[in-house]
Amino acid sequence: MQNTKGLALEVRLSAYIDGEVDETERKELEQLVARDDEARLVLEMLKAGNAFGNKAFEEFLHDPVPLSLVRQIKQGPGANPKAERVVTSAPRQAKVRLWPRALAASIALLLIGGSTGFIIGKTGNDGMTPTNVASARTWLDDIADYHRIYSRQTAERLVEVPATDDRIESWLSASVGVNFALPNLIEKGLTFEGARLLVAAGKPVAQLMYKNEDGDVFAICFLKSKPGTADSKMTESMRDDIAMISWQKSGVSYVVVGPSADASLQQLADAVSATI
Template identity: 50%
Template sequence: MESTQGLPLEIRLSAYLDGQLPQTEVDEIDAILAEDDDARVVFEKLKLGSEFGARAFDRMLQDPIPLDLVRTIKDVGKSENEAPKSGFAAIPVSAAAPRRPPAFWPKALAASLVIFIAGGAAGYLVSEQQDAAEAPLQIAAARTWLDDIADYHRIYSRQTRHLVEVPASEQEHIAEWLSASTGVTFTPPDLSDKNLTFQGARLLVAGGKPTAQLLYRDAENEIFAICFLKSDPVEGTTALTESMRNDIGLISWQKGNASFVVVGPSADPDLERIAEAVSASI
């Protein structure tokens, strides 16, 4: 993994999204995203563009490659020194690079062209044509509020001094503030019997709605969170549903007019028991 120190923020965030940064730079980008509103806006745009491009690429790969394109690619492979006959610019190849067998060229170049087109179109469509009829709807449908929660947790769980917005010492204020902000009445659960100490709270935006985040710390310094937002009402309490986002585990449910999720390390064996305790007490 190469360093991106000194490069524009957009390039650094793109490498961060692709998992191409060393851990020291990952920590640095996490800190930037936690404290810089403008950086978070750029990050969200890049993330949406990446997701849209990946879906467009998957759809394009399902279509057969046009025969005319295959013929054009073959012609380019046979005459590298001639001017390209198609509208695509020639792709320079180092003289020292090993040549692949001729039979490989059609598929390899076609795949490269598809990747180039999908990636470029994704960035353009998301950033410049958000008024298009279908693209924003497809992007919105791809993410849930749990994806937003996982992103927030990945950033804030690594904070020390700025872990919370309001400290645990102001528990009464936290309950009043977040209840008024989210429309969900609650009391911060006491999870000391689960070896979790309440640290404080934040107000987030997940799924386009104000969302409460209550943060707890265990004896190993791992961070757990309870997040909730107002949702369409249900009868009683739904079953707990477990999901994962890489190394982050999420156990979610609905209760009354609210949706809840407990977030923590996916490898923690007590995550489900913590969620059960929260579901019964919050």
């Protein structure tokens, strides 16, 4: 059995779906889902994503390798001998209790939002058997989808840990592997509301949540970059009604998220970069 206490809600509920939690934790999660609308929504999305991911994985395993590709591998110049082994299909195996795989597939669907994300299509290849195609997503797409969900929550549901908890910095630093200083953005008209721990691109992400006087929600998110990632300038991007300014600095990927109608997001990002 997995011990998921203290992990992100998505992780705990994914383990619950796969039956990888003990009886005590199972009852605790069921009680949480019964009283918490947000937890219930996450559970439903994870279940749907689990079914979708398993179906896609099953189809991928049973797709034969195109004959033209087999011939090219065997007859083409400079062919790699190791590539000559061709697998045309794979038998369906008994259910494997590997909840991280289910989590990956489930979170992908949760973050799709019904418009983009994990898409598997069938396209012809010179009249041969179709191949699978999946659209690429970045961690910024994941963050945008999270922000779209959480920014609409009521005050008591907006964050996982409230601003009054003085352990936020140590908790997120240990979880994400990034040391940081909590930005004070009062002069920018933003009040710190609290924090969350997210999962984006398969990595833990820290999310700091702020509100302005009009009730608009802003977020600062960051995760540890891949080793060797160079620093980069700030880049602005849009995801429908959400504006994002992202950059790389000292081995960390940052993004500031806010309403697309806000004209001061660049100044906010400059302030965050200088203080975090």
